Amino acid sequence: xxxxxxxxxxxxxxxxxxxxxxxxxxxxxxxxxxxxxxxxxxxxxxxxxxxxxxxxxxxxxxxxxxxxxxxxxxxxxxxxxxxxxxxxxxxxxxxxxxxxxxxxxxxxxxxxxxxxxxxxxxxxxxxxxxxxxxxxxxxxxxxxxxxxxxxxxxxxxxxxxxxxxxxxxxxxxxxxxxxxxxxxxxxxxxxxxxxx
Amino acid sequence: xxxxxxxxxxxxxxxxxxxxxxxxxxxxxxxxxxxxxxxxxxxxxxxxxxxxxxxxxxxxxxxxxxxxxxxxxxxxxxxxxxxxxxxxxxxxxxxxxxxxxxxxxxxxxxxxxxxxxxxxxxxxxxxxxxxxxxxxxxxxxxxxxxxxxxxxxxxxxxxxxxxxxxxxxxxxxxxxxxxxxxxxxxxxxxxxxxxx
Numbered sequence: 001x002x003x004x005x006x007x008x009x010x011x012x013x014x015x016x017x018x019x020x021x022x023x024x025x026x027x028x029x030x031x032x033x034x035x036x037x038x039x040x041x042x043x044x045x046x047x048x049x050x051x052x053x054x055x056x057x058x059x060x061x062x063x064x065x066x067x068x069x070x071x072x073x074x075x076x077x078x079x080x081x082x083x084x085x086x087x088x089x090x091x092x093x094x095x096x097x098x099x100x101x102x103x104x105x106x107x108x109x110x111x112x113x114x115x116x117x118x119x120x121x122x123x124x125x126x127x128x129x130x131x132x133x134x135x136x137x138x139x140x141x142x143x144x145x146x147x148x149x150x151x152x153x154x155x156x157x158x159x160x161x162x163x164x165x166x167x168x169x170x171x172x173x174x175x176x177x178x179x180x181x182x183x184x185x186x187x188x189x190x191x192x193x194x195x196x
Numbered sequence: 197x198x199x200x201x202x203x204x205x206x207x208x209x210x211x212x213x214x215x216x217x218x219x220x221x222x223x224x225x226x227x228x229x230x231x232x233x234x235x236x237x238x239x240x241x242x243x244x245x246x247x248x249x250x251x252x253x254x255x256x257x258x259x260x261x262x263x264x265x266x267x268x269x270x271x272x273x274x275x276x277x278x279x280x281x282x283x284x285x286x287x288x289x290x291x292x293x294x295x296x297x298x299x300x301x302x303x304x305x306x307x308x309x310x311x312x313x314x315x316x317x318x319x320x321x322x323x324x325x326x327x328x329x330x331x332x333x334x335x336x337x338x339x340x341x342x343x344x345x346x347x348x349x350x351x352x353x354x355x356x357x358x359x360x361x362x363x364x365x366x367x368x369x370x371x372x373x374x375x376x377x378x379x380x381x382x383x384x385x386x387x388x389x390x391x392x
Contacts, residue, residue, distance in 0.1 A: 037235045087378060173372045182283060
């Protein structure tokens, strides 16, 4: 059973740069998109994740309505669903129905979690920076949870394999950890916080 | 020998979410930082990469001076250098000297390339969005190059293993490709461009 992740550890669900499934809308009328253009932009107090989203997306229409979304982290076993969701528009089909993925209620926002994913970030959009083709959504994480056997303050690639988009129908699979011998700063901080 | 990558393919050097080494300053006085808070924000015409950078960073002082930087992509063999560079500030030490990495002149910008990296994006900062602790630098890629044996319009994980930051001194290693059976859209487009 998934357990809540402290908000100051939430960004580690997406820091490795994995493909995610972003849900929008409501439990009654949800949509889901495959996404790899995201990055943390603040570690904690608050934890902020940026999504760069095309103006044309149906999901963006839904996000504009309640300014809420959920970032769900799929593993390799969801490869076919991830790719399919990346190829079709929710304007035309019900992607949950087509893929068999299961929407379940989030605790703090209207869009659903995807039951089959190993971690979830429930988010509220707190700021939008406008660009020509894409907007930058600054998303405040309000609740996070993950499978404790797969996420111990960080993903464990030997147990949970994230997908990383290479192009076309190809994805890289993260399945091995390596450790630098150099000193660990002990705080679990992001590189972007440590190195000046 | 590295070969030029067309600008409409440049974003594939960073799309998988790998750790990068960002160089700033000049050939005479360069700095380098380890970075994982980046994402493409426009595929082509122009290719734009966003970096979320802390106000406190020495590299940001340098970037403010000429509004130029280079995104270099290291492989697993540079793990110790990547981690060390992420732990120390260029205000205090010469990170090139300490790590033995080799700065070589870029073609279009003042900051150097890192010879030991497999790919490079020469960038000019075209817009800055201000945030409380980090700023969002919108970087236009003006020239890209990569090792043709390792990058064939996409990285080949079986030949070139990118690093993905997990936290502390731990990194995930991307070393295997998987392919979705579903139809490829044939354009090599980003998921974020395809799925609405």
